[in-house]
Amino acid sequence: DIQMTQSPSSLSASVGDRVTITCRASQGISNSLAWFQQKPGKAPKSLITAASSLQTGVPSKFSGSGSGTEFTLTISSLQPEDFATYYCQQYKSYPFTFGGGTKVEIK
């Protein structure tokens, strides 16, 4: 199975900060990488697929990059509604696997 490792596991940031989350795959997955946002008690929300393609309706402050084994999710200017947990997921091969999550908290 492909292991997905996210870092950091949590971070504290202020409104307006630029935030970057990293996701590493245990083997190459090309660009078969998705990012999700989850708020407490809610279902995950799809943000990005194919490593860098924003889902319809997702604001452009979110961006994704990377290919192969290393990927990043960047939030250009953190807003109150962005405080949540973020997960990466590889879909290159079954079983699809998620990273452990990154909790973005208010500083």
Next chain:
Amino acid sequence: EVQLVESGGGLVQPGGSLRLSCAVSGFTFSDHHMDWVRQAPGKGLEWIARSRNKTKTYTTEYAASVKGRFTISRDDSKNSLYLQMNNLKTEDTAVYYCCRSPAGTSPCDYWGQGALVIVSS
């Protein structure tokens, strides 16, 4: 509007069985692959199963943690996805989400609100 609504969750004893359902609307269910993803309390997301569409002859995939115990199925005539869970273990306690794959091997784009399954004596 795309909607997915899970039902069938509840409290079950270890070794017991439970069947989750996911009723969908707002899209052509038969065209899409569908997944189940779970989340144990306070933990991260775990993909557990996929049901491919009719074009792909309804083939399935499973995570090792549930293979042989859980069965994903669907009824396109009822716009419904199912997860039959047998020989449940305490570590199966989680919120179970059904979700839709937009195309091919793509990850999920739309998710249900989740159904809580508690396995406890």
